[in-house]
Amino acid sequence: MTLQVRARVRRGGFTLAVNDSLPTQGITALFGRSGCGKTTLLRLIAGLENVKDAEISFNGETWQAGRRNLPVNRRRLGLVFQESSLLPHLSVEANLMYGYRRTPASLRRLHPDTVRSLLALDDLLGQAVHTLSGGQRQRVALGRALLTSPQLMLLDEPLSALDTAAKREILPFLSGLSTSTGVPMLLVTHSAREVEQLADQVAFMEQGRIERIEPLREALTRPDSPLFNDEGPAAVLEGHLQETGEGEWQFVTRGGDGRPPVHFQVSGQSAHHTSLHRLRILASDVSLALTRPEGISIRNMMPVKIERLEQSDEHRCTISCRLADGQLLLSRITRQSVEELGLTPGDAVVALVKSAALME
């Protein structure tokens, strides 16, 4: 199950040159700065770019071989764009059904009832397209693409035109969608946050090339990963949110191999992401102590084992700590602290995480 792409595209001073095999399981993020060629690559895969020097095949089916080009409408893929792409002369329902009607009955695997409930579209059906909010439009666009039972979904920055509230509204839907529908997705994004929340694999793009393709888990273990450019390294833990009382929430990490899960107190204010499966913790929000401190406002204190120390710059170290559940937590502290505490790999210490730091 792979998407094989070889292409050479020159546009002015820019050259896209790829010869890679992209995974087609779960969500693969194409991550890179704007202008690195990720949208061009996505459009090339979709068949929307007029390029001669390219070969693309998907799971053994040839989509393009030089000038021979399978038209977009016969590639059976779902496209979702950055801005609203709903057909303005059609109702929400007609938009949803546009592709479904054109999909041969024998190829339909996803049906309107399923997709409507997956994306909570029932309330929107009767509305006119132009009355929908940005987040609602993208939900309809996702549903419309899914209803063609595509072999592959191509998402071109589907969240970047949305405000924070709309992003929060749509993220939970998106995060489970590939798993629940079985449709692999290729997500173009320049946001490390989106990669951390959604991706299973990441393809890092730079100046028209794919530098590296690796599972998100591995990408997150490298403190110098391009994902950490903005706010420094962060750990992304898997698990689920749980309400423990009035306005009190806990993130329970996924234990595994007989290991116990770890519980993080989460600030209630933003805990309405009930279907959030990933918790992002910035390394700079995690401190380390040799023993469990008393009389401190920090509510998350968990025993960890130091696995690796890395010098991030002149003054600071990034320390990889293994949690009881087996997942990694990153901590960024000064070199002086490391020396004063005498931290070395293998040490058992206590990680202190502010609960406010757990959610934005």
Add this chain to the structure above:
Amino acid sequence: MPELSPQDWQAIAVTLKLCALTTAILLVLATPLAWWLAHRQSPSRTVVQALVALPLVLPPTVLGFYLLIALGPRGPVGQTLEAMGLTHLAFSFEGILVASVIYSLPFAVQPLLEAFRHLGARPVEVAASLGAGPLDRLFTVILPLCRGGFIVAATLTFAHTLGEFGVILMLGGSIPGETQVLSVLIYDYAEAMDYAAAHRLSLGLLIFAFVVLVTVYSFNRRFDGVRP
């Protein structure tokens, strides 16, 4: 209202037939041409654009003159047709139909080009990704979303063909029932000093043209209002 003569009626019939056929043919030809112009950035685009706009600039007599040469019995097109057992096109209805299509081309292409540019490529890409083939996309996306552009293109083409004179006179002459359209007949009346006859047709055309344009523009505004 003064009575129209049988010759008047004949000219009206020829004119309406010419305008209707020209409009129909041009909508079919101009749609792919305008789409190509709206979405391609190849060097040939500029040349094609200039060719399309040529009838706007050239005196109709120039266009008519070259068409007469090309379509006539000694021209390349006329000779090819005769070699195929057909007749050449000078001084025939088919000839002035070809001329009208070329002469009114920019009036069909321009509004469609505007409409297609305004539409952008996105809705069509979306429809393609949803499994719609080229004709399906034309009828379910482009036509409904560019309705205004098509109405304006059809109207302008029709009205412009109605007002065609120089090209027809050069290429078609004034053969009643064949190439004698209203504008030519009015000219003939005026030449013959029959001002009353020229006047009743001219006034009729003036009113007709005005009513058509007002109707269409008001329709068009209503359509625009429907679009979000």
